[in-house]
Amino acid sequence: MMLYMNDAVLDCVLLTIRVAGVATLMIVVIGTAVGWALARGKVPAQLLVEALLLLPMTMPPVAVGLVLLNLMAPGGPLGTFWQLLTGERLLLTWQAAAIAAFTVAFPLYVRAAQEAFTAVSPRLEGVAESLGLGPWRLWFQVSLPLAAPGLAAGGLLAFARALGEFGATSLVAGAIAGRTETLAVAIYNSINNGNEDQAWMLALWSAALAVLATVASRYLSTRFPSVERRG
Amino acid sequence: MRFDLNFAFATHDSQLPFKLELNHQWDAKVTGIYGHSGGGKSSLVEVLLGLKSRALVRGHCRVGSALLFATADGVWLSTRERRCAWVPQEAALLPHLTSLSNIKLTAKAGADLDAVITALQLEGLLSKKPRQLSGGERQRVALARALLAPHDMLVLDEPLAALDSAQRLATLEFLRRRVAVEHTPMWYVSHRWDEIVTICDHAMVIEEGRLRWHGPPRLWVEAKTGNNGQ
Numbered sequence: 363m364m365l366y367m368n369d370a371v372l373d374c375v376l377l378t379i380r381v382a383g384v385a386t387l388m389i390v391v392i393g394t395a396v397g398w399a400l401a402r403g404k405v406p407a408q409l410l411v412e413a414l415l416l417l418p419m420t421m422p423p424v425a426v427g428l429v430l431l432n433l434m435a436p437g438g439p440l441g442t443f444w445q446l447l448t449g450e451r452l453l454l455t456w457q458a459a460a461i462a463a464f465t466v467a468f469p470l471y472v473r474a475a476q477e478a479f480t481a482v483s484p485r486l487e488g489v490a491e492s493l494g495l496g497p498w499r500l501w502f503q504v505s506l507p508l509a510a511p512g513l514a515a516g517g518l519l520a521f522a523r524a525l526g527e528f529g530a531t532s533l534v535a536g537a538i539a540g541r542t543e544t545l546a547v548a549i550y551n552s553i554n555n556g557n558e559d560q561a562w563m564l565a566l567w568s569a570a571l572a573v574l575a576t577v578a579s580r581y582l583s584t585r586f587p588s589v590e591r592r593g
Numbered sequence: 594m595r596f597d598l599n600f601a602f603a604t605h606d607s608q609l610p611f612k613l614e615l616n617h618q619w620d621a622k623v624t625g626i627y628g629h630s631g632g633g634k635s636s637l638v639e640v641l642l643g644l645k646s647r648a649l650v651r652g653h654c655r656v657g658s659a660l661l662f663a664t665a666d667g668v669w670l671s672t673r674e675r676r677c678a679w680v681p682q683e684a685a686l687l688p689h690l691t692s693l694s695n696i697k698l699t700a701k702a703g704a705d706l707d708a709v710i711t712a713l714q715l716e717g718l719l720s721k722k723p724r725q726l727s728g729g730e731r732q733r734v735a736l737a738r739a740l741l742a743p744h745d746m747l748v749l750d751e752p753l754a755a756l757d758s759a760q761r762l763a764t765l766e767f768l769r770r771r772v773a774v775e776h777t778p779m780w781y782v783s784h785r786w787d788e789i790v791t792i793c794d795h796a797m798v799i800e801e802g803r804l805r806w807h808g809p810p811r812l813w814v815e816a817k818t819g820n821n822g823q
Binding site: 485493494503504508 | 642644671672673675676677678679681683685687688689690698699735738739742743744748
């Protein structure tokens with residue numbers, strides 16, 4: 363099977379990268395802070411918060427989609443906020459697909475980030491503090507680089523999950539070709555329409571993207587070399 | 594420098610309960626802390642540095658005019674606020690930084706960087722990462738990092754344990770000279786009495802979580818023989 367590319371497939375691949383990329387970016391920024399706070403026990407009612415954070419991962423994605431559908435609908439809190447911000451509706455846009463991917467993939471990253479920060483030796487942080495390193499520099503020069511390989515692995519997991527997101531996405535973003543039809547949704551539609559060749563080709567493109575993401579993640583984690591747990 | 598320590602530290606670990614109690618006041622420039630592994634030396638250091646959980650410590654600790662903690666009055670300075678630059682046993686260099694970046698982590702502007710690097714023979718190690726260094730080299734880098742960091746006190750925990758005897762003597766001599774001209778007090782933890790005698794003007798022997806003996810180090814041998822009735 364050849365990995366050929368036509369305009370429709372190119373649109374679909376680029377849209378998927380955009381949706382999963384934006385979702386992963388939001389996940390990494392917010393999830394790193396949340397994972398760190400959880401690892402350092404700085405969150406009140408931590409067990410309950412952890413259970414709630416994991417909910418989108420443990421619920422069926424289509425059930426998550428149902429919740430998001432209500433939040434994003436005109437009159438729903440997210441829908442109203444988006445309307446005020448942009449003057450447009452949120453449902454059936456690529457941004458809605460990105461929010462769905464964000465919601466479903468977020469717990470995976472937070473778990474990884476929490477574990478990565480938990481594994482950072484408290485003694486390394488203690489030494490740096492005793493030497494007078496301020497809280498921000500401590501975070502950026504000690505905690506973050508030491509947790510980086512775990513964060514990169516978590517980012518890859520989240521990106522892969524966002525790439526394949528289907529259940530919630532199809533509910534809130536639909537399948538408008540070129541606008542909201544991501545690879546996962548397009549594969550489903552191709553099979554439904556009896557176009558199995560197209561489905562196979564889209565599946566291969568999904569695999570190619572996943573391989574690319576894995577290589578990028580491995581490369582990024584080697585940018586922080588020699589992360590030994592003991593000094 | 595006047596030290597006033599009166600505290601109890603206890604873990605509630607049912608598998609491995611540990612208690613350290615100390616009520617001791619003394620004046621010293623360099624305080625030696627001696628004892629066997631597991632006796633409480635490192636716990637004492639970690640209580641001083643504020644690395645033990647606040648909930649496990651009761652009592653107070655004053656260094657000069659600075660009150661580091663007084664649990665009855667709700668005083669508990671953070672590790673950063675205590676300004677005690679620490680060299681732990683395992684050196685704890687940041688593995689992603691070169692030796693030079695480790696040394697300059699918080700070095701004071703205009704600090705005598707070159708002098709310390711030369712004295713500790715670190716010139717050839719500056720561009721290396723910790724994983725490329727031997728145990729002794731790591732300890733010398735960690736020592737330089739602490740000496741150059743802003744601090745009101747130095748806390749060295751077995752700082753020469755991984756050095757060979759020639760380097761040990763040279764480094765000890767460098768520390769002795771530096772202490773003589775600087776006015777910052779130092780705690781020097783070691784399981785080697787010869788190091789304590791060389792550099793310290795007051796020693797504490799910690800065993801099984803208690804202060805077993807204290808005084809000028811040269812008197813310890815006499816105290817021991819006295820105890821043995823010889």
